[in-house]
Amino acid sequence: MSEKLRALLFDVDGTLADTERDGHRVAFNRAFAEAGLDWNWSVELYGELLAVTGGKERIRHFLERYHSGFEAPPDLAGFVAGLHAAKTRHYVRMLTEGGIPLRSGVERLLKAASTAGLRLAIATTTTPDNVTALLASTLGEEGAALFECIGAGDVVPAKKPAPDIYLYVLEKMGLDPAECVAFEDSENGLRSALGAKLKTIVTTNDYTRGHDFGGAALVVDRLGEPGEPFELIDGDPAGAEYVDLDLVRRVHGHQ
Template sequence: MPNELAAVLFDMDGTLVQTEEYWGEAMFELAASLGGRMSPEARARTVGTSMRHSMQVLQADLGIVRTEEQLQADARWVEDRVAELMGTGIPWRPGARELLSAVRAAGLRTALVTTTPRRLADIVLGSIAADLGGIPFHVTVCGDEVPARKPDPAPYLQAAVALGVEPSACVVVEDSLVGVTSGLAAGMAVLGVPAMQPVPPAPGLTLRDTLVGIEVGGLVEVLAGGRSAPLAGR
């Protein structure tokens, strides 16, 4: 394309769909079952991160010590609970459905890049496919399919290779700090729409309050802005 935007890579929880609340509800329920109460500040630190990190944050916040086996069991419980909550409905984030549809209509390559494990991501993908009449992503990369998870650049770089595009021709759409960090570290321009935690300004990052009203032309501007900014760490 003349504008050189080749692909748009979307995060899932909190970016495309309102499922971060389910993760929070499950974490709070787990904390209660362990005899404590997870603080909102600790919950915010788990947004967009791996289950292992989330369990470590919860453990520290409650001031308890869990064995590795117990932490793994806690993580499985949270994932199972989130799957149950997803069964009650998976609403779109404002403007996400329209932007995703516009990106596909423009003929751009698309990817879903999420820290969520495949078994839960497939539940969301099924809901999206039912709404849009098919899965709108050329590539999907889940948290249990990568050598390193966000904020490492590996998930977004893996998606770019699978799509057959250069990172410099990609725009990432993210809501969390770890996701934004991952996209920028991969050498991609990032559109950040923070929902549950603050994301500070950074070179290559465009911040918006919502995806409502953002069209493909706006993503082209995000890419241009990212290219005019110095790469992180260089």
């Protein structure tokens, strides 16, 4: 007999909110301009760079793959860290201005889960400041309090698709993966969750729709709302038109 569902674990970027194209990408470009660099990450290029998880890692990959002629300063690590810190500052400012809403169905599901006594956690590669700013701008100052554990940034050395961030959250919460369902939006995120032996629901976005989601328990284009149904991509929603707690429990293995 499988374990009772006790917790929902959420990725952030692309899962809770469509933060990548019009959030992080724009913030990176603002940081580059501020530093006097003529780099500009287009929508298409950023889609390719998203294959690398982690902002600092993404900058390094850009230099190695797309800008190998750049004369790097002696302290490359410090240079990259400075750019990333500036990017985070610009991103947080964008959030505080209310420019990035939660995705369809996210607030409804979070509040229903909290009311039902399910434990909530974040498992992401983005920085803690980005997470708390997003939660505050969309759910209010108490938004972060909905989550018992926020696993974010560099608390683990290996980022997604490694399972480390999920393993960190599970350990902090004293949970078995069989007691949880994870929510992701990308192939790297799914691989991370599956590596931690978590059943996973995927909500795709424009950047990730073509990813390989083999192994996911359910793949839809959004959580959806009553009257605003999801588009089913893979899996059996048992007749449901949006992701609610009943469907999550069915996915987990319990009614």
